[in-house]
Amino acid sequence: MPLTGGPLAALQSELADCRRCARLVAWREQVAVEKRASFREEVYWGRPALAIGDPAARLVVLGLAPAAHGGNRTGRIFTGDRSGDWLFGALWRAGYANQPESVSAGDGLALTDCWVTAAVRCAPPANRPTPAERDTCTSHWLIPELELLVAKRVILCLGGFAWETALRVFDAPRPRPRFGHAVEHRLGAGPGAGLWLLGSYHVSQQNTFTGRLTEAMLDAVLGRARELTQGHG
Ligand code: SF4
Secondary structure (H helix, E strand, C coil), X not given: CCCCCHHHHHHHHHHCCCCCCHHHHHHHHHHHHHCCHHHCCCCCCCCCCECEECCCCCEEEEECCCCCCCHHHHCECCCCCHHHHHHHHHHHHCCCECCCCCCCCCCCCCXXXXXXXXXXXXXXXXXXXXXXXXXXXXXXXXXXXXXXXXCCCEEEXXXXXXXXXXXXXXXXXXXXXXXXXXXXXXCCCCCCCCCEEEEECCCCHHHHCCCCCCHHHHHHHHHHHHHHHCCCC
């Protein structure tokens, strides 16, 4: 369900036209023209992938960046790829999503008390944005987005890149906690004071195919996220 009205919708609308990172713009558009053979009949979005969720969310799920043939094709983060199947399947089991599938921007998916976004909003080559691209994207899009999510209490970071991004975005004091699966950290002083960071291995196929991340592990992290959003620290 697309956002209608409000400052978050306005921000997403601006985001969709962003061309600040020349390398990523070139890559996202090249992929959109070349396509994967199995999607050759589809029109790729080829622009920054939009977030999805509940503007009143207490839980924010933070990924790395859209996949070349996932979010870069469908226009919505974690939509149309295996990572998204895993994530939204888990969010559905946890009661955050109205359906387990996330296949296209118009598929009727709606989230309650949860917002799903990413550190970098354009698909990067080899899933590796540069530090400059990350900083450009977070300063223009992620930080304003997080500021508008006024009810947030927990940032669930999928993978070490998201974890490091969250620590930077909230200017967490040093020494900073290391990323790990199910690691949790409450931010002290700074712009994120009182927020919980929660780590999970990323839902990428590298982790889910190998058994490094199981459904039970992801379900447990989401259960803990629910407890933390309810004030059970
Ligand atoms: S990665 Fe972010 S800042 Fe860079 S072009 Fe895409 S949306 Fe804009």
